[in-house]
Amino acid sequence: MTLDYAIFLISAAVAVFGATMMIMQRNPVASVLYLILSLVAQAVVYVQLGALFLGAILIVVYAGAILVLFLFVIMLLNLRSNPELSASLPPLGWFTKVAVPVLMVVELYFVVDRVIWPPVPTGIVGKNPDFGSVETVATMMFTDYMYPLQLTGVLLLVAVVGAVVIARRESAEPRKTTASPDNRNEQPIDTVAG
Amino acid sequence: MVPIHAYLMLAMILFGIGAFGVLVSRNVIVMFMSVELMLNAANLVLIAFSRALGVVDGHVFVFLVLAVAAAEAAVGLAMIITIYRNRETINIDRYNLLKW
Numbered sequence: 001m002t003l004d005y006a007i008f009l010i011s012a013a014v015a016v017f018g019a020t021m022m023i024m025q026r027n028p029v030a031s032v033l034y035l036i037l038s039l040v041a042q043a044v045v046y047v048q049l050g051a052l053f054l055g056a057i058l059i060v061v062y063a064g065a066i067l068v069l070f071l072f073v074i075m076l077l078n079l080r081s082n083p084e085l086s087a088s089l090p091p092l093g094w095f096t097k098v099a100v101p102v103l104m105v106v107e108l109y110f111v112v113d114r115v116i117w118p119p120v121p122t123g124i125v126g127k128n129p130d131f132g133s134v135e136t137v138a139t140m141m142f143t144d145y146m147y148p149l150q151l152t153g154v155l156l157l158v159a160v161v162g163a164v165v166i167a168r169r170e171s172a173e174p175r176k177t178t179a180s181p182d183n184r185n186e187q188p189i190d191t192v193a194g
Numbered sequence: 195m196v197p198i199h200a201y202l203m204l205a206m207i208l209f210g211i212g213a214f215g216v217l218v219s220r221n222v223i224v225m226f227m228s229v230e231l232m233l234n235a236a237n238l239v240l241i242a243f244s245r246a247l248g249v250v251d252g253h254v255f256v257f258l259v260l261a262v263a264a265a266e267a268a269v270g271l272a273m274i275i276t277i278y279r280n281r282e283t284i285n286i287d288r289y290n291l292l293k294w
Contacts, residue, residue, distance in 0.1 A: 004196055008196050015204065016207055016211070019211040019212070022215070025224075028223050031227060042208075042234055045201070046238075049201070049245040051245070054253055058234075061260055062260075069267060084285055085221050089218070097217040097218050101217060102210070104209075108206040108210075113199075115199060117197075119198065120201065120245050140253070152262065155261070156261055156264070156265050159265030164272075166276055169279070
């Protein structure tokens with residue numbers, strides 16, 4: 001067994017372990033931490049495949065931003081392990097909910113099993129040492145994929161504005177003061193400013 | 195030299211775990227994290243084939259998928275906060291009304 005294969009097996013085992021524990025946890029904070037463990041292991045696999053930039057991005061964006069957002073929400077809602085959430089499912093529910101993913105994985109296995117492909121050159125230093133570096137990815141991104149990149153930027157802007165609009169607490173004041181229309185029009189402006 | 199099947203199998207298992215989590219979990223936040231896990235499994239396949247073909251096009255797609263995942267997480271968590279404010283629970287079985 002080569003060193004490459006050993007690194008892959010260890011990080012794959014950690015990734016699967018973290019993903020499994022994420023589902024099993026009752027406490028959502030522990031769930032988030034196990035997902036971070038799984039993502040760090042996946043970042044190791046990315047780097048092994050030569051995707052240096054994306055390995056760093058995965059840790060920065062996912063572990064650093066998205067999962068911190070999850071932690072914020074969990075703490076904002078003050079969630080704890082709730083016995084209602086871990087109540088056992090009815091047997092028929094268990095059967096269907098287990099059968100669907102298992103069947104899906106079996107189908108995917110038959111697809112993957114028929115892939116005929118030579119082994120992947122792994123490691124950072126390969127035939128092309130620049131493969132997956134910031135420069136090569138950015139060159140591709142800002143030339144061939146310029147329009148998808150711009151559209152993704154617009155999507156992010158819409159998502160940020162939408163998230164703020166959705167999560168904004170609607171003040172109880174305007175509903176109570178339905179008597180005077182003028183007051184109702186002014187009230188949202190005050191809440192936005194506040 | 196690791197065969198590409200190993201990476202595909204890893205992505206397949208992670209995707210299966212994510213699908214299992216979405217179906218079995220009753221906690222909305224855990225369901226949401228399982229969806230993120232499924233997105234990452236798809237990303238792993240893109241990167242593996244990108245390496246096998248020796249082109250970085252797959253990396254660009256993975257970058258765009260990460261951006262979309264971030265947008266989805268922001269909007270989805272905002273929706274969870276709003277629903278929690280109305281229903282006082284994160285149990286998905288209690289979210290049975292579209293209009294309150």
